Amino acid sequence: MDIEITPRQAAFIRAEADEVLFGGAAGGGKSYGQLIDAFLFALKYAGSKQLMLRRTYPELEKSLIRVSYDLYPREVYSYNRSGHVGRFRNGSILDFGYCDSESDVYKYQSAEYDVIRFDELTHFTEQMYLYLISRVRGANDFPKHVKSSTNPGSVGHQWVKKRFISIGAPDVVHSFKGGTRMFIPSRVQDNRFLLEHDPEYIRRLENLSERDRKALLYGSWDITDGQYFSEWDEAVHVCEPFPIPEGWRRYVTMDYGLDMLAAYCIALDGQGRAYVYREHCESGLIVSQAARAVKELAADDEINTYFAPPDMWNRRQETGKSVAELFAEQGVYLAKANNDRVQGWYNVKEWLRPRLDVDGVKRAGLVVFRGCEHLIESMPALLVDPHNPNDVADEPHEYTHGPDAIRYFLAGRPRPAEAAVERDEDYVPYDDQVNGFLSYGL
Structure with a gap:
């Protein structure tokens, strides 16, 4: 395959921290980076198991499933629509899942994965995340990671900011008692492929409201997304x-x-x-x-x-x-x-x-x-x-x-x-x- 990726996507693929967050602005190539990383991991570690998550099934089907079906070559990959599972010829598995509610996490209670991937992490609650990452386990020698991508905002903005953004400088592995974490920022300007094919995309982002422009164009985490107590200081x-x-x-x-x-x-x-x-x-x-x-x-x-x-x-x-x-x-x-x-x-x-x-x-x-x-x-x-x-x-x-x-x-x-x-x-x-x-x- 002739795969072209951005330097930021390459940094996400190479990241070895236990928990990695990739994202910030819209158009930075986050979801594509997830799919390429999942593909390379599946081919490198025969028999590995991965889980790719979105908050709802319609979001999952219209983005990750659709793009993966077009991206992954049929010679090595097949997708079972009824089971939402992708299978590689070397025995690796890529499950596509979703969590409409917090109780949905128990669908994965007995599951084991080498890598769990959250796309649009801020759409998930902290309780969902903490429970699901406990499913990263297995009696093999494969690397174990939780890799996420997201824009600022939505229901999980505060806890994601606290867990990944406020811990220190980006592009640096930070150590904690429970493991290591890393934030890899990306902006639309980092994605030359998008800008070459859609040079007007930045202009459309500039026309958004101030709040959305800060989040989606600049990837700013200093926003209040539907905050009830705007008085709080x-x-x-x-x-x-x-x-x-x-x-x-x-x-x-x-x-x-x-x-x-x-x-x-x-x-x-x-x-x-x-x-x-x-x-x-x-x-x-x-x-x-x-x-x-x-x-x-x-x-x-x-x-x-x-x-x-x-x-x-x-x-x-x-x-x-x-x-x-x-x-x-x-x-x-x-x-x-x-x-x-x-x-x-x-x-x-x-x-x-x-x-x-x-x-x-x-x-x-x-x-x-x-x-x-x-x-x-x-x-x-x-x-x-x-x-x-x-x-x-x-x-x-x-x-x-x-x-x-x-x-x-x-x-x-x-x-x-x-x-x-x-x-x-x-x-x-x-x-x-x-x-x-x-x-x-x-």
Whole structure:
């Protein structure tokens, strides 16, 4: 075969990191690079197994399957449409798969692959990715990789950016406890084949909206794709921890399910400003374990109220008791919060909005201590529900638990401290113009 590839595609094919991300701008030849890499791997390692994924089957059929059928020579490759599997004459297999929902990942529960390839990785949730890459295994000597390609944006933008973009310089292999990762950027300007055949493509990208132009023409990861809380600004809403004065009212709020307990300690100052000062996020906890975790989170603090969603008062079939009753048996007495989603999210937006303080400085009504990392990561990751622009989308689901807990707290109309309290003599408040910390002159 006479195969021509770009230097960026060659870098992707040569990449030896455990996890590789190839992409950025549109037109960089990402999907073609995936197909060529899969073809070369299949021929080099006879009997190898690979999985090529898109989020939906129509996307899979109209792009990867169609192009592979035209690209791979019939002398060495055949495709079975009913099974969505490509077979090479040396015994190698290339499965084409999709995941419409998070439960679809279990279709691959018993599968083993030498390489798994995600095309348009940001269309997948983090939970899908983490489960599916566990299928990279096998009792052979073939290299094991997860190779992905994508543009910025969509439901997985935040977690992909965190996993591959924010870890350091591109084109460099970065080592982590679980293996190695690498990001290989590509732009349309890198794909001379496309520009030679379609020189007007860049002009069409330049006519897009500012957000789409940044993502698709420049491959920028500093975009907000349908972000619900556009008010969120880490410089405004995150501060360094400080000792909570004794007179401030303290609350605990939570969202609980077997998939995640997200619980927070929150204190209100004399001006009604809320500080999220402690966090516990953990999955797989049964009710008694969750109750003990919440009790330990509160420690020796004098908690005014424990807020929880209404579904925790539903009776469980196996015990006849509600989760709220089981929490009470552990000494944690819950207050039922309002679960109106739309009005609740509007309320959170109001608390995030900076407002004038008594000293004439604008400060947000809700501030999070650095260290509550799950909440800090989740707030900007929430997306607008595509079916209801007033609500938050269910995906990425892993980011909904912490904000839900905050919504319950604010819906409970928490009361501020009754009076200002003097701080310790050795406590020196920071000035928010200097380093982003909040000082109230209490």
